Amino acid sequence: MERIIFGDNQFFAVNHISDEKSRAQAIKFKDDDAIIKVLDDARAAGINTFMCTTHDRIANICDIIRDNPEKYEGFKIYPCMPYAHKYANAVTELGIVGTLKEYVPGNFFGSLFKGGMAVVSKDFISMMELLIDAEMKMFKGIDTPVIFLQNVITDLLIGLGMKDFLIAFANYIEKKYNAEAGFITMNLPKLLPILEEGGIKNPIICTSINKVNFRMSGGKELYEEILKQGRARIIAMQVLGGGAIPPKEALEYVSNLPNVESILFGASSKQNIQNTVDTIHKFDNKTELIS
Amino acid sequence: MLKVALIGAGKMGISHLSILGAHPEVEVVGVCDTSKIVSDVLEKYSGFECFADYKKMVDKAKPDAVFVAVPTKFHYQMVKDLLNKGIHVFSEKPFCLNPQESKELVEIAKSKRLVNQVGYHNKFVGTFQEVKRLVEAGYIGEIQHFTGEAYGPVVIKKKSDTWRSDPNEGGGCLMDYASHVIDLINDILSPIESCKGAILKSIYSKHVDDAVYALVGIKSGETGVISVNWSDETFRKMSTSLTIIGSKGKIISDANELKVYFKTKEFPEGYSGGWNVKYVTDLTNEVDFYLRGEEYSSQIDYFVKAVQGKVPNNINTFESAWKTDVSISIIKKSS
Numbered sequence: 001m002e003r004i005i006f007g008d009n010q011f012f013a014v015n016h017i018s019d020e021k022s023r024a025q026a027i028k029f030k031d032d033d034a035i036i037k038v039l040d041d042a043r044a045a046g047i048n049t050f051m052c053t054t055h056d057r058i059a060n061i062c063d064i065i066r067d068n069p070e071k072y073e074g075f076k077i078y079p080c081m082p083y084a085h086k087y088a089n090a091v092t093e094l095g096i097v098g099t100l101k102e103y104v105p106g107n108f109f110g111s112l113f114k115g116g117m118a119v120v121s122k123d124f125i126s127m128m129e130l131l132i133d134a135e136m137k138m139f140k141g142i143d144t145p146v147i148f149l150q151n152v153i154t155d156l157l158i159g160l161g162m163k164d165f166l167i168a169f170a171n172y173i174e175k176k177y178n179a180e181a182g183f184i185t186m187n188l189p190k191l192l193p194i195l196e197e198g199g200i201k202n203p204i205i206c207t208s209i210n211k212v213n214f215r216m217s218g219g220k221e222l223y224e225e226i227l228k229q230g231r232a233r234i235i236a237m238q239v240l241g242g243g244a245i246p247p248k249e250a251l252e253y254v255s256n257l258p259n260v261e262s263i264l265f266g267a268s269s270k271q272n273i274q275n276t277v278d279t280i281h282k283f284d285n286k287t288e289l290i291s
Numbered sequence: 292m293l294k295v296a297l298i299g300a301g302k303m304g305i306s307h308l309s310i311l312g313a314h315p316e317v318e319v320v321g322v323c324d325t326s327k328i329v330s331d332v333l334e335k336y337s338g339f340e341c342f343a344d345y346k347k348m349v350d351k352a353k354p355d356a357v358f359v360a361v362p363t364k365f366h367y368q369m370v371k372d373l374l375n376k377g378i379h380v381f382s383e384k385p386f387c388l389n390p391q392e393s394k395e396l397v398e399i400a401k402s403k404r405l406v407n408q409v410g411y412h413n414k415f416v417g418t419f420q421e422v423k424r425l426v427e428a429g430y431i432g433e434i435q436h437f438t439g440e441a442y443g444p445v446v447i448k449k450k451s452d453t454w455r456s457d458p459n460e461g462g463g464c465l466m467d468y469a470s471h472v473i474d475l476i477n478d479i480l481s482p483i484e485s486c487k488g489a490i491l492k493s494i495y496s497k498h499v500d501d502a503v504y505a506l507v508g509i510k511s512g513e514t515g516v517i518s519v520n521w522s523d524e525t526f527r528k529m530s531t532s533l534t535i536i537g538s539k540g541k542i543i544s545d546a547n548e549l550k551v552y553f554k555t556k557e558f559p560e561g562y563s564g565g566w567n568v569k570y571v572t573d574l575t576n577e578v579d580f581y582l583r584g585e586e587y588s589s590q591i592d593y594f595v596k597a598v599q600g601k602v603p604n605n606i607n608t609f610e611s612a613w614k615t616d617v618s619i620s621i622i623k624k625s626s
Contacts, residue, residue: 012527013527014527015547016547016571016572017547017548017570017571017572018547018548018570019530019532019545019547019548020548022527023525026525026527085527085528088302089444089445091301091302092302092445093445093446095301095326096300096301096302096305096326096328096329097326097328097329100328124332124335124336152582152583155309155580155581155582156305156306156309156582157309158309158313158580159308159309159310159311159312159313159580159582160305160308160309160312160333160336160337161312161336161337161338162336162337164336165336186581186582187313187580187581190313190580212572213577214572214577215577215581216577217577217578217579217580217581218579219577241572242570242571242572243570243572244570244572244573
């Protein structure tokens, strides 16, 4: 994985500290051209991996990337699925079973009911596989070497003790998409042993890592301890702690941690992107000199 | 280990179940849901024992506490049965369809000395907790006016009917959505006791309100405005906010960001005169397990600790939820 990965929260009005900023972002990125422009700024700064949720609008971005193969040569997308709000809103309206009927493609669910409960009880993993395929459709023809499960699902499954789905996700991603599975989580200390017990060694995990203990469940010290052990390929996210830490200080902390393979960040302006990239490189070079 | 069971594994129920499942001091002893598919998945992959009848579950699993996350119309009977069996109860919001029922449950819980809590999770959000602290300590002076708002994209087209679209089951924007705003005002200022006029508007729904606009009065005498609309697709998710204007300052707060203006030099430590901005990230304590917002984990942890006798059972009690049900009924009557 590349050292720096570009995120997509800013494009979809996801802002953890301000509804006002979130609205300003929704206005700024109303047109796909505005998103593409920022992605091009990121590429110009040397970032060639875009990590994004399977939001409907990403389908348009994928079209543009496919239509310009030369321009986007070497450009990689790390899809993160599912776009949770789509399903959350559907569950409020249709209930859990209604939502599955709505989103599981084809006549799968219909046939389940016809087939009776015996069929139902053994085929939930296949149902998940069909949902993965539906989410992956928009990325056809695009290089997606790592495919992520969003934190709300990863963490829901951890709490429910449904580790079979986490392992099945990894197996299916490898088998069907010839890619590596990644897991986004706010609960690294709980997730890692589950994946290891399921036979996934050195998993790719994207998790909150920041100086102020923001969304690091179990505490920063525990995270630092796990990082030292080098048991996972870590992508640090929310490095700014939701905006609570000055960028330079935030990046210095993360850059100096052992075994953080990549740093994920999002920004809306060319200047911010360039500054962030330069700052990470500066701290990386310092670390190399010392070691 | 505290033995906990869940009734209703829908959207909120599953979220509670996951947080309970990850809680180090909780053992999930049973889940009750009427959907065979949901029970099948939970039994097969989580190993929870599932039931279709909550009474059978209680008799067999013998939980110390039960989470009730079924449609509102079932809350009264289920919670009553649980309390009468001596079980501590966490109920989803809104509490009951009418305040008489809520009041009865308050009395039973009190007389049996059982821990009781309702899922108004905003009370565990750092910004709103800080608003309460600032108001109660008098930093913004005498209250002159308040506005409570909530907007979000729940019903943004004409849709199939569910229990949320049935007024007899506790559906509608007033019960389901505005209740959060009402509960916050009741808690931070004082309970809404009168309504000078209310509009309950249907936008897409056939049988229930999708928006609530009301002029209300609170027990301490002040008046304010409630403006809530769950058919507003310009919001990505629910956004709840409070504006409070006082003689010494003004507060504008949502779940992410608290903005406060102090007119005088009497401001608390960590603040200054004029505008101040605080983010929820500065005001939130980390949780042991994060699923979808610290407040969801915190409210469950608080309930567990209350049952264990480690914290007083005084946030989101049945009594406070009963007062919210009273306020809801007052607004409904004025529409």
